[in-house]
Amino acid sequence: MRYKSVLLVSMCIITSSLTFNACKDGNANGTKTEASLLGKKFITAQNLNISILLDLSDRIDPKRNPSPSMEFYRRDLGYIESISNAFEGHLRSKPIIKINDQIQVYFEPEPLNAEINSLAKKLRLSFSKNNLTKESIKKMSTQFTSISEQIYKLAINDKKYLGADIWGFFKNKVKDYCIKPDHRNILFILTDGYMFHEDSKFMEGNRSSYLTSPLIKALKLQSSEYCNLIKEKGYGFVKATEGLTNLEVVILGINPAKGNPFEGDVINAFWTNWLQSMNVKGPITKPMSADLPSNLDPVIQKYINY
Incomplete structure (x- = not known):
């Protein structure tokens, strides 16, 4: 998210072992990198519960944040396609009698466009031995990607960017929405790494509920x-x-603003420390940059089906 604002920061000193860890090398501090993920072995027995949280802020606007090689919303769609393809591959690998898997998309806050919310309901899929067919598997990934593209185009055309309340989502909804017992629960967050929403913007000492370039x-x-x-x-x-x-x-x-060669490192440190502080299942995966989907596809595939 890109916001221009004046920020007042109180200066109290708080030391943290979590912060210290996040500034070390990813492999030394219990975090996973793209390279390490590619070495995982393929297993399929577990039940998957995959959630995708979309940041539909102005970061996806091609005019405000152009990217000639591939627009950022197109990159998001590529990541979503990789996730849905991996989920589809997972379904294909399991005996039907053992199918008990879910995939869903969330926003925070809900978009003002009712059509977007209606489309989003079609992206909350639950499969079991009672409703799974070969036909539903074949069309799942294609439909998932197609509906996601409609959502992005509607959001861009509306130009009513409300920001993304990622902090509020974790505070109020992540446990209820993204965690199911007896499942491997994975939350993918598609964002540029900045975090801002007016409804949850505050400071506690030197810690904040938001992160902007300013x-x-x-x-x-x-x-x-x-x-x-x-x-x-x-x-x-x-x-x-x-x-x-x-x-x-x-x-x-992750897409750090230009002009500060350490901006991406700061974003990564903030996110890694935050996830560790909330006891997210480790090792924590290092935030991945807004690379071309073709480059991240094998990483995403291996991560889901390792």
């Missing part, structure tokens, strides 16, 4: 000393909940 600048996290400053000042997100030990979280689409 905030990173105000915190002076624009040099190679960013990691030391994060540790010394205790910068990071306010913990929104806790006890997410049965939830894996994967961030896709």
Whole structure:
């Protein structure tokens, strides 16, 4: 999300071992990287519960945030296609009698466009031995990608970007919406890495419920000393909940603003520390940049079906 605002930051010193860990090398601190994910073995016995949280803020607007090689909303659609294809492959690999798998899409807040909300209901799919057929498997991924594209185009044409209340989603909904017992629960978040919504914007000491490029600048996290400053000042997100030990979280689409060579590192540190503070199931996967979908496809496929 891109927002221009003046930010006041109180300066209290809070040290955190979580922050310290996030500034180390990904493999040394219990985080997974794209390369390490490709080495996983393929297993299929588990039940999957996959949730996809879409950031439909102005980051997807081709005019505000152009990307000549591939527009960012197109990249999102590529990631969604990879996720749905992997889910479809999972269904194909299991005996029908063992099918008990779900995939769904969420927004926060709900879009004002009723048509988007109506389409979103078609992206909440639950499969069991009682409703699964070969035909439903064949068309699942295609329909999932097609409906997702309709949602993105409607959001772009409406131009009513409300932001994405990711912090509020974790505080109020993630446990109820994204965690089912006896399932492998995975939440994919498609976002540029910035976090902002007017309804949940606040500070607690040096921690915030939001992250914008102006905030990173105000915190002076624009040099190679960013990691030391994060540790010394205790910068990071306010913990929104806790006890997410049965939830894996994967961030896709990180797109730091230009002008600060350490912006992406700061975003990664904020997210990694935050997920660790809420006890998200480890090892935490390092947030992935807004790479071309063809490059991330094997990573996503392996992650879901390792």
